[in-house]
Amino acid sequence: MAEPLLAIKNLKTYFISKDAEVRAVDGIDIEVQPRQVVCIVGESGCGKSMTSLSIMRLVPKPKGKIVDGEIWFNGRDLLKLSEDEMTDVRGNEISMIFQEPMTALNPVLTIGEQITEVLLRHRKLTKRQALAKAIEMLQFVGVPRASEIVHEYPHQLSGGMRQRVMIAMAMVCEPKLLIADEPTTALDVTIQAQVLELMKKMREDFDTSIILITHDLGVVADMADHVVVMYAGQVVESTDADSLFAEPTHPYTKGLLASIPSLEEEKDVLYSIPGTVPDAAAFPQGCRFADRCPIAQPSCREKMPELREVKPGHFVRCDLV
Amino acid sequence: MGTYVVRRVLGMIPMVFLITVFVFLIMHAAPGNAFDAIMNPAIKDIEQLKEQLEHNAGLDQPLWWQYVHWLGLFVTGNWGFSFTHHVPVTDLVGPAIRNTLILGILAEVLTIAVGVPFGILQARNPYGKFDYTSNIVLFCLYSVPFFVFAIFMIYFFAIDLQWFPAQGSTGTGPNAGTLGDHLYHALLPALSLAVVNSTVYSRYTRGSMLDVARKDYVRTARAKGLEEGRVFTKHVFRNGMIPIVTQFGLDFGNMVGGLIITEGIFQYQGMGQLVIDAVNGRDYNVIMATTVLIAIGVLIGNLLADILYAVVDPRIRYD
Numbered sequence: 314m315a316e317p318l319l320a321i322k323n324l325k326t327y328f329i330s331k332d333a334e335v336r337a338v339d340g341i342d343i344e345v346q347p348r349q350v351v352c353i354v355g356e357s358g359c360g361k362s363m364t365s366l367s368i369m370r371l372v373p374k375p376k377g378k379i380v381d382g383e384i385w386f387n388g389r390d391l392l393k394l395s396e397d398e399m400t401d402v403r404g405n406e407i408s409m410i411f412q413e414p415m416t417a418l419n420p421v422l423t424i425g426e427q428i429t430e431v432l433l434r435h436r437k438l439t440k441r442q443a444l445a446k447a448i449e450m451l452q453f454v455g456v457p458r459a460s461e462i463v464h465e466y467p468h469q470l471s472g473g474m475r476q477r478v479m480i481a482m483a484m485v486c487e488p489k490l491l492i493a494d495e496p497t498t499a500l501d502v503t504i505q506a507q508v509l510e511l512m513k514k515m516r517e518d519f520d521t522s523i524i525l526i527t528h529d530l531g532v533v534a535d536m537a538d539h540v541v542v543m544y545a546g547q548v549v550e551s552t553d554a555d556s557l558f559a560e561p562t563h564p565y566t567k568g569l570l571a572s573i574p575s576l577e578e579e580k581d582v583l584y585s586i587p588g589t590v591p592d593a594a595a596f597p598q599g600c601r602f603a604d605r606c607p608i609a610q611p612s613c614r615e616k617m618p619e620l621r622e623v624k625p626g627h628f629v630r631c632d633l634v
Numbered sequence: 635m636g637t638y639v640v641r642r643v644l645g646m647i648p649m650v651f652l653i654t655v656f657v658f659l660i661m662h663a664a665p666g667n668a669f670d671a672i673m674n675p676a677i678k679d680i681e682q683l684k685e686q687l688e689h690n691a692g693l694d695q696p697l698w699w700q701y702v703h704w705l706g707l708f709v710t711g712n713w714g715f716s717f718t719h720h721v722p723v724t725d726l727v728g729p730a731i732r733n734t735l736i737l738g739i740l741a742e743v744l745t746i747a748v749g750v751p752f753g754i755l756q757a758r759n760p761y762g763k764f765d766y767t768s769n770i771v772l773f774c775l776y777s778v779p780f781f782v783f784a785i786f787m788i789y790f791f792a793i794d795l796q797w798f799p800a801q802g803s804t805g806t807g808p809n810a811g812t813l814g815d816h817l818y819h820a821l822l823p824a825l826s827l828a829v830v831n832s833t834v835y836s837r838y839t840r841g842s843m844l845d846v847a848r849k850d851y852v853r854t855a856r857a858k859g860l861e862e863g864r865v866f867t868k869h870v871f872r873n874g875m876i877p878i879v880t881q882f883g884l885d886f887g888n889m890v891g892g893l894i895i896t897e898g899i900f901q902y903q904g905m906g907q908l909v910i911d912a913v914n915g916r917d918y919n920v921i922m923a924t925t926v927l928i929a930i931g932v933l934i935g936n937l938l939a940d941i942l943y944a945v946v947d948p949r950i951r952y953d
Contacts, residue, residue, distance in 0.1 A: 369856075369857055371853060371856055371857060397861075400859045400860070400861055401859065402859070403856065403857055403858065403859035404857060404858035404859035404860075405859055408857065408858070409854075409857040411850060411853070411854065413850060416849065416850040416851065417850045417851055417853070417854045418851055418854065419851040419854070419855070419869055419872075419873070420851070420873070420947075420948070420949055421872050421873055421876075421946070421947060421948055421949075422868070422869075422872075423948075430855075430858060430860065430868070431858045431859070434858065434859050434860055434864075435859060466948045466949065468948075468949050479854075482854075482858070
């Protein structure tokens with residue numbers, strides 16, 4: 314396989330305050346190949362958003378801190394770049410779209426100002442050229458009346474349109490990597506499908522790799538080449554999308570897949586994994602899923618299982634499978 | 635926007651009308667009138683003279699008639715004579731408005747020029763050393779009534795150091811009447827108003843900037859690769875100023891109250907001084923003219939703040 318575009322190695326992002334150390338991301342390894350769509354799946358608080366913010370080096374300061382690890386992107390360790398060098402990467406080589414398109418756009422600036430801002434930062438263009446490029450990009454992502462929309466404000470657009478604007482803004486410098494943090498969660502189902510289609514088109518046309526963060530397994534099935542399942546700040550399973558759905562191996566992944574309602578079965582109560590995610594400030598010593606795991610053994614609580622390769626390219630953090 | 639302004643201006647007319655009725659009634663409810671104040675009690679036949687003067691001024695007419703008479707003249711531009719100064723009211727209010735505007739604008743500019751940057755500096759490093767120490771200092775300043783502050787200012791800067799005049803709105807030297815001299819005289823009273831007011835602005839600014847700094851769109855701005863300085867000026871500052879503009883609008887009313895007292899302390903010949911003198915001398919025509927002008931001033935100020943509000947926040951549209 315070719316050199317990965319992005320390789321995260323043993324990344325640890327902690328939130329450190331006086332009386333607690335919250336280990337939001339606790340030693341994860343993820344690789345993204347060129348043109349690949351990698352989905353990071355997991356429930357709220359498992360560290361998937363913090364992983365993406367760590368790649369961008371936008372972890373909330375001053376409490377959040379990347380304490381260890383390497384993030385290799387295009388032959389450079391992003392964690393070793395200066396803040397100035399990092400601003401050249403953001404929005405240009407790696408860009409990001411967020412969950413809530415209403416709050417992620419600045420309410421007092423026009424759409425045009427917000428898109429041209431990226432171009433003027435990273436490309437040597439005049440304002441007029443930048444605006445033309447912004448309109449072109451908006452048309453590309455399927456925004457109607459693009460030449461009028463650039464003079465409008467975010468509150469004048471619908472949720473789906475705003476997310477398209479976000480995508481146009483993120484893609485306008487043709488980045489090599491797009492990180493999408495639950496881009497469809499705030500949208501209704503038909504718009505969701507359109508936005509996902511659009512992201513696929515982006516990959517086709519710009520050869521962009523995508524990290525898609527989601528808790529929606531339907532989205533994963535639709536989009537992913539490779540899936541990383543996260544639980545309590547760690548990767549618990551990592552494999553290609555087909556084998557994840559065909560043979561989920563980690564008990565947590567099995568639980569997630571079992572929670573999907575199916576049309577064939579008549580059930581009164583949907584399956585859910587019992588219990589809750591352990592407190593990230595006080596993780597147990599052994600396997601973090603042990604308290605909720607249907608097959609847990611006493612040995613699970615003593616020693617943290619390693620992520621091991623059960624089949625070529627299929628990694629699982631469980632000693633029992 | 636145009637129709638909105640016209641509608642608001644038309645809406646001011648009944649408002650000002652009601653204010654005049656109210657002030658007219660209160661004014662006449664106060665005991666005595668202008669002639670009690672200006673007549674020498676030793677004059678022979680004082681009662682007869684007083685009756686004569688009151689008759690000439692129309693004060694023996696029923697109250698409603700006096701009001702209608704005043705209103706009729708007022709709207710046609712005839713604001714009457716001052717009983718105590720013996721000059722047309724218009725001659726008195728002209729320079730007074732000018733002086734008060736100089737003082738008020740200077741005070742407001744100083745307030746914002748001090749308060750807003752302070753708040754921004756505090757928000758840059760919240761709960762840091764500068765934030766804590768400046769907060770303690772500002773809180774102490776806020777706790778001092780501005781008129782007490784004004785007296786200290788006079789003591790130190792006018793009497794002790796002799797840097798500024800202790801009173802008046804312009805001097806007598808070769809510079810008398812120039813804008814520079816007016817500003818020089820207005821600086822001390824403006825400062826005494828501004829220092830206390832700016833503490834309020836710094837708190838508002840600090841809170842607002844910190845609030846905006848946490849917003850998602852600021853994270854988006856960083857994710858675009860903008861430098862911190864640009865993130866601040868274009869994204870944090872512009873949004874953070876919206877509540878400050880609201881505060882600015884509310885300030886017009888407070889400012890008038892502060893100006894009246896400050897002008898009194900500094901013997902500054904502005905509207906405030908004129909109002910106090912007129913009320914003390916029961917100088918009816920001057921009271922009415924100054925009250926109407928101040929009311930219109932406050933209403934226009936509020937309108938300006940509303941317009942400014944729409945300028946800084948595109949989500950607000952008046953149509």
